[in-house]
Amino acid sequence: MRFFTTSLSSLLLCTIAAVNAAAAKPPGPLDxxxxxxTYPTEGTVWESKTEQTLTWDVSDAPPVISNGALLMLRQNDITAPFILAKGFDLRAxxxxxxxxxxxxxxxxxxxxxxxxxxxxxxxxxxSDV
Structure with a gap:
């Protein structure tokens, strides 16, 4: 009886481990x-504190976009943690x-x-500073 209980416990633990490992894997390769x-273009001038519309090409968007959208500002080759927007629809x-x-x-x-x-x-x- 002890052998049966030990074997059953081992089988149960292996099954749980396999289910957890399968759940942790992504569904497939990430795109x-x-x-x-496409806008702003090189040479565009924006004024601080105005509303502007950024545009980008969506004609080649993959069927699955695996990460959330994020827009940051970069200056002089440095991308500082200056988040302008996040969580928007990239397909827009x-x-x-x-x-x-x-x-x-x-x-x-x-x-x-x-x-x-x-x-x-x-x-x-x-800007005025």
Missing amino acids: VWSPKI GNLTITVPYVLSNPNYQLVLFGDSGNFGPVFTIN
């Missing part, structure tokens, strides 16, 4: 998508934001994250 930012192809109040500089870029990060063209943000 990597770098949506191309556009997003209206309020331009942050930052120092005037001709070297800003937007970074659009879905499954991958995509740097937009360099543009200018002007």
Whole structure:
């Protein structure tokens, strides 16, 4: 009886471990998508504290976008933790934001994250500081 109980316990533990391992695996390979930012274009000038609409190309969007959307601001080749928006629909192809109040500089870029990060063209943000 002891052998049967030990074997049954071992079988139960192995089954639980297999179920947990299967649940932890992703459903399949993840798609990597770098949506191309179409606006702002290089040379665009935005004013701080105005509303602007960012646009990107969705014509080649994968069927599954595995990560949540995130938009960050980059300046002089540094992507600081300056989050402009998150959790929006990447398939929409556009997003209206309020331009942050930052120092005037001709070297800003937007970074659009879905499954991958995509740097937009360099543009200018002007402010009164």
